[in-house]
Every structure is written in C-alpha cells, then in structure tokens.
Amino acid sequence: MTATLLSDANQRLEKALQYVTIHEDAIERLKFPKASLTVSIPVRMDDGSLRVFQGYRVRYDDSRGPTKGGVRFHPSVTLDEVQSLAFWMTFKCAALSIPFGGAKGGITLNPKELSKFELERLSRGYIDLIADFIGPDIDIPAPDVYTNPMIMGWMMDQYSTIRRQITPAVVTGKPLTMGGSLGRETATAMGAFFTIQTLMPKYDRRPEETTVAVQGFGNAGSVIAELLFRAGYKVVAVSDSQGGVYAPEGLDIPSIRQFKESTRGIKAVYCKGTVCNSIDHEVLTNAELLELDVDILVPAALENQITGENAARIRAPFIFEVANGPITSAADQILEEKGIQVFPDILVNAGGVTVSYFEWVQNRCGYYWSLEEVNQRLKEKMTRETELIWVISHELSCSMRTAAYVHALKRLAEAIEAKGTRDDYTS
Ligand code: NAD
Numbered sequence: 001m002t003a004t005l006l007s008d009a010n011q012r013l014e015k016a017l018q019y020v021t022i023h024e025d026a027i028e029r030l031k032f033p034k035a036s037l038t039v040s041i042p043v044r045m046d047d048g049s050l051r052v053f054q055g056y057r058v059r060y061d062d063s064r065g066p067t068k069g070g071v072r073f074h075p076s077v078t079l080d081e082v083q084s085l086a087f088w089m090t091f092k093c094a095a096l097s098i099p100f101g102g103a104k105g106g107i108t109l110n111p112k113e114l115s116k117f118e119l120e121r122l123s124r125g126y127i128d129l130i131a132d133f134i135g136p137d138i139d140i141p142a143p144d145v146y147t148n149p150m151i152m153g154w155m156m157d158q159y160s161t162i163r164r165q166i167t168p169a170v171v172t173g174k175p176l177t178m179g180g181s182l183g184r185e186t187a188t189a190m191g192a193f194f195t196i197q198t199l200m201p202k203y204d205r206r207p208e209e210t211t212v213a214v215q216g217f218g219n220a221g222s223v224i225a226e227l228l229f230r231a232g233y234k235v236v237a238v239s240d241s242q243g244g245v246y247a248p249e250g251l252d253i254p255s256i257r258q259f260k261e262s263t264r265g266i267k268a269v270y271c272k273g274t275v276c277n278s279i280d281h282e283v284l285t286n287a288e289l290l291e292l293d294v295d296i297l298v299p300a301a302l303e304n305q306i307t308g309e310n311a312a313r314i315r316a317p318f319i320f321e322v323a324n325g326p327i328t329s330a331a332d333q334i335l336e337e338k339g340i341q342v343f344p345d346i347l348v349n350a351g352g353v354t355v356s357y358f359e360w361v362q363n364r365c366g367y368y369w370s371l372e373e374v375n376q377r378l379k380e381k382m383t384r385e386t387e388l389i390w391v392i393s394h395e396l397s398c399s400m401r402t403a404a405y406v407h408a409l410k411r412l413a414e415a416i417e418a419k420g421t422r423d424d425y426t427s
Pocket of ligand 1: 221239240325
C-alpha cells in the first residue's frame, strides 16, 4: 500500500501546478523530504526479553518555520508512509498560514500488544534516538493515530531530561498539567466542524435535514460525530476498526461514546428516560459504511479507504476528509466525475495542528489561554482559510483539494523564493 503513497501525494502537487505559476526552484525543492531519520529502538519487555522496534522521523520542508507533525504508533507504519504524511503536513501548515513546516514520525508496532510500562520505555527510547533531530525551534512532534497526551508527556519529559531543562514547547498535545493547551484534544474535530458549518450553508444544507456517516471512532471521529450530533445533524452510522453500527433514524452519539469508553467497543445505544439499551444487531462493515446513501461522509480512520476499486460505489454527495489521505488520487478522479464534492484533509483536519501551534505559542510565552479563547481563535482561522480556498476553487474552476494545494503552494513558494532563485543569481 505505502509504496505508492508519496508518489500519490506528489500527484496532488502536480495537479495544483497546472493552476499556479511558481518558480521551478520551489517545485524542485518540494518534491523531496529535507531529512529522513530511521531508528531502531531497543525495548526491555515486561517478561525480561528484548525487542527492537523500527521508528522514523521525517522533516519534509522548513522554509516557513520549524517543522511540525504527529507521531503514529501502528503496524503499517513505513518510511514511505511517514514521508507522505510529512508532505501533507507541509501543505497543511501553509494552507492554514501556520508558521511551521511539515514533519511526521512513527513507530511500527501494534500498541495494543504492549503494556503501559513497555509503551513508556518505547516512547522514551524513541526520543533518546531522535533528540538531536527535534526541538522547539527545529521540529515539534504531536499525537497521531494510537498516540495520546500521556505518550506526549513521556516524550516531553524525556527530552527535558536529556537537555537538563524543562522544555514544554518541544512536543504538543501534552496533558494540561505538563503545559498542554485547553481544547487540543478536541481541536481536530472542532476544526472540521467549523469547516462543515462554513461550507454546508453554501449548498443550502441545514443540519436537521442532513445525514452523516463517520468512519473511525477515535480522537477525531468520535468527537466530530458528537459535535455534529449536538448541532442537530442526523448521524446515522459510525465505526471503528472492528466494524460499525447503522440506524437510519439517527444514533445517540454521546451514549455510544460512553459505551465505547467503558467497553472499548461500538454498539448502538438507545436511551429512554434513564434506561439505555445497547443494540448489537445493526452491525455493518467499514466497507459498507463508506458506501451508505448519506449526505455527508466523514472518513476519520486511516489513509487509502476510498480507492479506484470502491470510488464508483460511493453515494454521499459531500465528503469531509478528517483522516489524512483517506482518498487516493485515482479515486479523486472518479468522485469528481460523479459530481461528489471532496473537502480535503489539508484543510478539514487542520484544527489539530492549529491548536498545537497555539499550545507551542502558550508554552513559549508561559501564559495560558481559556478554552473560549482557543476555540474562538481556531474558529477564526478555520473559517477564514476555508473561505479563501472556496474563492480560489471558484476563480480557477477547480476542486477544493486543488484549490487548497494552490493556496498552500503560493505561500510555500514565496518562502522558498525569498531565499533566492536562479533569477537572482544569474542576472
Ligand atoms: P485514533 O487512534 O484516536 O483513532 C483511530 C480510529 O480509527 C479508532 O477508532 C480505530 O478503531 C479506527 N480504525 C482503525 N483502523 C480502522 C479501519 N481499518 N477501519 C475503520 N476504522 C479504523 O486516531 P485519530 O487521532 O482519531 O486519527 C484518525 C485520523 O485522523 C488519522 O488519519 C489521523 O492522521 C487524522 N488526524 C488526527 C489528528 C489528531 O489531532 N488526532 C489531526 C489531524 C489528522
């Protein structure tokens, strides 16, 4: 799967280049990651044995500032995957006008097979090996799939131990008491919610008439499902890695979240008065969820979910990419031909990195904002950049994805060109 990810990501760049003139030096620079580090992390397991895990950190481009990007713990992590995720981070930060470049990290493992002690040793071991590659003014890790605030706290603590000074700004997504920001845990979903609220009225869609299916019920998926539910949308299907539930009349998302937290599984839950019944039988697979006849589809799990194989069967007229790279470029074309509007990951899920940026700012000035302030600033940023990308897509008659790349490319090219191009050296 991942062998084609970076070249697939580069195809989006190629497409955007048809709509914007930027200097060839900038294009050449953006085709390759700046630096990629591969590490082997030895971990003493609880039974006394030693296991070595492969880890990666990639800094794709830092023309606009220190690089920024999450760390993923997943069995399918490869260098190619991390490089393409770092590419997307570069464009995401530029699209949102965040003064960061793009990076990503990952360790190849199934975290569910490790105890908490083992995970802590692994997280600290990873930082030991990449400590010279990261830093508040170099590269700032954050959470991603199967990593969480506690893991970010371990990583910050280990970096601080190595440097012999408390350095909260080296990692974002930390626990609040270790310098985390209010609103960071819900930021990705909150940002996506603001994008949906900005765009849906343009299509005369009201929440109460709009059905939604959400794939993935983690940090991003479960929160966006609840935000949409509370705003009056009819969330009819949700799923996690084990499968999902579907109810045409709408699901009670807060109860499902509660159920998921207590049992780690997803079940449809119906409440009457104070009594809730969990229903088992409306189970559907992740493939079925993607093909449901709903108004909005929200992929919020992993990449490569909608491909050339299943794109023709997708029925939702609107797709909001909360996951990174859930749609391949081959699928993009099929969806476009079907008239399906895709709102791209580099815009829709940028709330996470935006509040990570806010966390970094708060760490550096040592003054912490209220939740209202965080959400207000997030709303302003998401709404402004969504509107700008919308205008570009209409001016250039191109998809929102291409418009988002054009928007980001202009900012990236400006930063790269500011250091001088061939024109400056040969005239
Ligand atoms: P998470 O680990 O909290 O949750 C992942 C969810 O996906 C879980 O519910 C898991 O069961 C489910 N899942 C895993 N494999 C699946 C499969 N094959 N089919 C369906 N569901 C599956 O991760 P997260 O932080 O919610 O991230 C989800 C996506 O959002 C990723 O693509 C991530 O890169 C992206 N994202 C996350 C953030 C963030 O701040 N957390 C920011 C930007 C983008």
